[in-house]
Amino acid sequence: MTEQLTLLCLFILFSSSLSVGHAGAGAAEKNPFTPKAFAIRYWDKEIRSGLPKPTFLVSKASPLSAADAAAFVKLAAGNALSTKLPEFCAAAKLLCFPEVGSSLEKHDKDANFAVYRDKNFTNYGTGRPGGVDSFKNYSEGENIPVNDFRRYSRNSAGHKDNFLSYGSNGNVVEQSFHTYATGATGGGGEFKKYTDDTNVPDLRFTSYSDAANGRTQSFSSYSENGNGGDQSFTSYGKNGNGPKNLFSSYGTESNVVGSGFSNYAETSNAANDTFKNYGVDMNNPTNTFSNYAGGGNGAAERFSNYRDKANVGADSFSSYAKSSNAADVGFSNYGKSFNEGTDTFSSYAKSSNGETKVGFSSYGVNNTFKEYSKEGAAISFAKYTNVSSSLSVSAVSGSFVNKWVEPGKFFRQKMMKEGTVMPMPDIRDKMPERSFLPRTILSKLPFSVSKIDELKRVFRASDNGSMERLMRESLEECERAPSRGETKRCVGSLEDMIDFATSVLGRNVAVRSTQNVNGSKKNVMVGHVSSINGGRVTQSVSCHQSLFPYLLYYCHAVPKVRVYQADLLDPKTKAHINHGVAICHLDTSDWSPTHGAFLSLGSGPGRIEVCHWIFQNDMVWTIAD
Numbered sequence: 001m002t003e004q005l006t007l008l009c010l011f012i013l014f015s016s017s018l019s020v021g022h023a024g025a026g027a028a029e030k031n032p033f034t035p036k037a038f039a040i041r042y043w044d045k046e047i048r049s050g051l052p053k054p055t056f057l058v059s060k061a062s063p064l065s066a067a068d069a070a071a072f073v074k075l076a077a078g079n080a081l082s083t084k085l086p087e088f089c090a091a092a093k094l095l096c097f098p099e100v101g102s103s104l105e106k107h108d109k110d111a112n113f114a115v116y117r118d119k120n121f122t123n124y125g126t127g128r129p130g131g132v133d134s135f136k137n138y139s140e141g142e143n144i145p146v147n148d149f150r151r152y153s154r155n156s157a158g159h160k161d162n163f164l165s166y167g168s169n170g171n172v173v174e175q176s177f178h179t180y181a182t183g184a185t186g187g188g189g190e191f192k193k194y195t196d197d198t199n200v201p202d203l204r205f206t207s208y209s210d211a212a213n214g215r216t217q218s219f220s221s222y223s224e225n226g227n228g229g230d231q232s233f234t235s236y237g238k239n240g241n242g243p244k245n246l247f248s249s250y251g252t253e254s255n256v257v258g259s260g261f262s263n264y265a266e267t268s269n270a271a272n273d274t275f276k277n278y279g280v281d282m283n284n285p286t287n288t289f290s291n292y293a294g295g296g297n298g299a300a301e302r303f304s305n306y307r308d309k310a311n312v313g314a315d316s317f318s319s320y321a322k323s324s325n326a327a328d329v330g331f332s333n334y335g336k337s338f339n340e341g342t343d344t345f346s347s348y349a350k351s352s353n354g355e356t357k358v359g360f361s362s363y364g365v366n367n368t369f370k371e372y373s374k375e376g377a378a379i380s381f382a383k384y385t386n387v388s389s390s391l392s393v394s395a396v397s398g399s400f401v402n403k404w405v406e407p408g409k410f411f412r413q414k415m416m417k418e419g420t421v422m423p424m425p426d427i428r429d430k431m432p433e434r435s436f437l438p439r440t441i442l443s444k445l446p447f448s449v450s451k452i453d454e455l456k457r458v459f460r461a462s463d464n465g466s467m468e469r470l471m472r473e474s475l476e477e478c479e480r481a482p483s484r485g486e487t488k489r490c491v492g493s494l495e496d497m498i499d500f501a502t503s504v505l506g507r508n509v510a511v512r513s514t515q516n517v518n519g520s521k522k523n524v525m526v527g528h529v530s531s532i533n534g535g536r537v538t539q540s541v542s543c544h545q546s547l548f549p550y551l552l553y554y555c556h557a558v559p560k561v562r563v564y565q566a567d568l569l570d571p572k573t574k575a576h577i578n579h580g581v582a583i584c585h586l587d588t589s590d591w592s593p594t595h596g597a598f599l600s601l602g603s604g605p606g607r608i609e610v611c612h613w614i615f616q617n618d619m620v621w622t623i624a625d
Contacts, residue, residue: 035062035069035438039494046498048507049624056513057619060551061494062438064092069438076444082458093435095549096459097467125153125161134162149177159187177205181215188216405600411611412601413584416564420526421571424519429616434551439493442550447492449475459549467549474546477554484590488556490546497553501541501621504557510624512565514614515579519568527567527576532622537562537586541621542614560586563622583620584611 031037039061043053064072068091075081081088089096125133133153153159161181181189408423415422437445446454452472461467478490487504491497501509512532532538540563543555561583568578589606591597597610614620 031066033066035064035066035440038438039436042495043498046502046507047509049510051510051624054511054513054619056617057494057511060436060617062092062435064438069440073438073440073444076441081445082460085458085460089549092437092441092550093433095432095434095547097465124149124151125156125159126151132160132162149180151179151182152177153181153184153187153189154179155183156181156187157185159184161187161189163191180205184215188218190218405596409612410597410600413562413609413611416526416529416566416582416584416611418526418529421523422526424522424524424568425613426520427514427613427615428517428520429545429618431545431547431617434549436493437550439495442492442496447475447478447490449479470547471549474548474552477546482556485559485587486556488554490552490554491543492548492550492552497543497555500555504541505539505621505623508624509621511619511621512563512581512614513619514581514616517616518577519570523571524577525569525571525574527569529564529566532563532565533625535562538622540583542583542618543621544618558585558587562586563620581614581620582611583614584609 036058040053040058043058062069072081072084072088072092075084075088085096088094153161181187406425409425411422445458449472452468452475455461455471456463456468459467459471461471474490482488489496489500491500501511537560539557539559540561541555541557543553546552546554564582564584566580566582567576568580569575570577586609587606588595588597588608588610591605591610593604595605597612598604601608601610
């Protein structure tokens, strides 16, 4: 009898309708017809090493009951899984964004929200005369928070809004302001800490202070220390009259972040905008200003530090001060990166008039100006420097590099020696907790960039929202052509992972991961070291998590590696605290010269081997000893 038919029979036997979570956890573990029980039997059939099954991996198998699995298989086969998405996500332990309902609260009196989360403010503070609204701790430390302000302080007069801490320390954060202070007169808005220390943020201001009159807005700290994600202002200060906007610190020390301003201060009158620190100390940022201060009248725009000390990345100003009238626009420090990125000005001060003044005090290397016009404008370059090109990797101090590469993230093979004291990076898993899907459900779901619209329907993902973005990015990485010598596959079920590992290494395999997270961000002492496969150069399969609604691993095999496992000790007490697994890549010739390993260790592609620990919930498969 086929697996599908078996599950269908079970569905008829156990339930005639969807009954999520009808069986307790203990019953599910003992039931031989659950997806987890099937995965365990599959392991026994396909793997011949005879080693105990690793509990850390078996625990990731689908927790669905037999009846629920059969019911969801039927829904998936009929393209109807989205009709029971909340039940499916809860029972299968998936990553699904909560649906936030509308709120018609108008808040006519001063409001003070000490702690708040997951709220849709449909109409907040519209037409408020004076007063102060304050959010002290908004969605702080939340996992997958989704917040939406549709109309905030619209047409208010002399009204002040405070966000003391907004979305800080969140994981997979989605925050949206559709219209913020549109048509407001006077007053001010202040964000002191906006999504600091977040993981994979998706932050959107669709319309920020458009058509405002004499209003002051400030971001004291915007998305500092973020990891991944995107921030965008679709329309910022458009058609404003005498607005004043200040970003004191924007994206400082963030990692692989994309930021976009589509219409910044367009056709505004007497605007005064300042970016004190924009993209400083960022790693591989992508920043885009599509239309900056276009058609403005008497505006003053300032960037004190733009992309200073950034590592690679790409920045673009598509239209800067175009058709402006008597504007005063300046960059004090532009693009002085220690490691070159790519910066482009497509249209700079074109068709401006009225003695518009534009200047660069310090201008970095590897930048391009297109459609550069001096007609009607006084444009000056005080300094054109090659500072970035003169700073080689070897010349960068260790403390500076550590802004990009955490100490201990990469190390040399000689460090795998008993008695070595070394820093351990933060090996904690920062991904949302999820489970594999059963293969019977997984096989019925689309999995390709070309079918992203189908996936969006299944998981109710909004257009250009966080869910669509994270799915698209993971799919693109899964579909990327393998590098030289690499064999790769993305797997969403335990059975698929077993199949890939055994197809590369054979059936006599073992899978290992670092035992726990003890020692993270501290110094550790290497205790007893053992070499897997006798220390021989071998092949392995490494599996790393990707961000997707269900648990998805990017598994790949690369040749010429050595794998080690070692006891890890407290350097002071010599007490055993962890058992680490490390992999050393002996052939780095195809790695990028700007790879973090070379920033941290020096040297370059093909000249040294690079080792790293296996982080929590990642793993490495090898031939069993």
